[in-house]
Amino acid sequence: MELTERQKQIIEIVKKQQPISGEKIASLLGFARATLRPDFSLLTMSGVLLAKPKVGYLINEEHSNSFFVDQIAKQRVEKVMAISVNLTKETSIQDAIIQLFLEDCGSLYVTDNLEILGIVSRKDLLKSALGENDLTKIPVGMVMTKMPNLYTVFSDTTVLDATKLLVAHRVDGLPVISRKTYEETGRKEVIGKFSKSTASRLLLDIFNKDI
Structure with a gap:
């Protein structure tokens, strides 16, 4: 319900x-x-x-706990998602590292007119920084994890199903794709992200019964 x-x-x-x-x-x-x-x-x-x-x-305190848990689990991720940080594939690794720390996020999404092309994680950037590479001249498109080797969720995916994907695939976050845009054009347009941080916040909401 x-x-x-x-x-x-x-x-x-x-x-x-x-x-x-x-x-x-x-x-x-x-x-x-x-x-x-x-x-x-x-x-x-x-x-x-x-x-x-x-x-x-x-x-009804006897009923409220299970009810609130059920309500949160069935919410669509578009209602709770965080803002994604997007870059173009031409962005240099150095600029991507700066952006990662400025936004304090675990990963960056590489997009073309909002369509997802790939993901760059902290680990990807750390590997790139090792050695004597000139990070100002290497684009993130060279080191990103590319489609279709990415896990994503649609905007109407439930919080429960999205959390299961996080755990099953051991990833820090999932790009949220607009269901409407995908069905109308076939483009996987990024509208946000569902991350472990989001899932943790929702877990606290359950404990606090704060929906």
């Missing part, structure tokens, strides 16, 4: 002010009580909220 933004707002209000009446919730959200009736029904029937006569709505 995927919650609407309004239903999430109702849950947050109940968490902070429970027990609270339906009328009070409606007033805080600026709606009539009748407008929110379907939302209250869904949230109580699914076990997220408890409705006690003459008391009001409360969070």
Whole structure:
């Protein structure tokens, strides 16, 4: 079950002010009580909220943990992804190293008009820096891991499935590809990244019940 933004707002209000009446919730959200009736029904029937006569709505603590975990696991990666750092294949290794440290990221995506061509990792750049190479004259296109030898996820991939890919392939991050653009043009356009850092933050959200 995927919650609407309004239903999430109702849950947050109940968490902070429970027990609270339906009328009070409606007033805080600026709606009539009748407008929110379907939302209250869904949230109580699914076990997220408890409705006690003459008391009001409360969070069902016995149900909430598994419910919040399920909600996060089923989120699409486009809702939680981080911004990707993109370079052209002509960018020098020296400039790529500078960019890596400036952005404090684990990898850089090599793109052509946002279409993914390859990935340059910290390890790739470290290997290139060894020896007496002139890093200002070597383009990242020479050392990147190229398509199709990359693992990617579509924008509508679930957080759970994306996290499984991170673990299975032992990578630090996955380029997020626009599903719409791919289906319309066949181009794998990068719109973000899903990384171990993102997965770790979501795990903390689960512990804090913060969705």
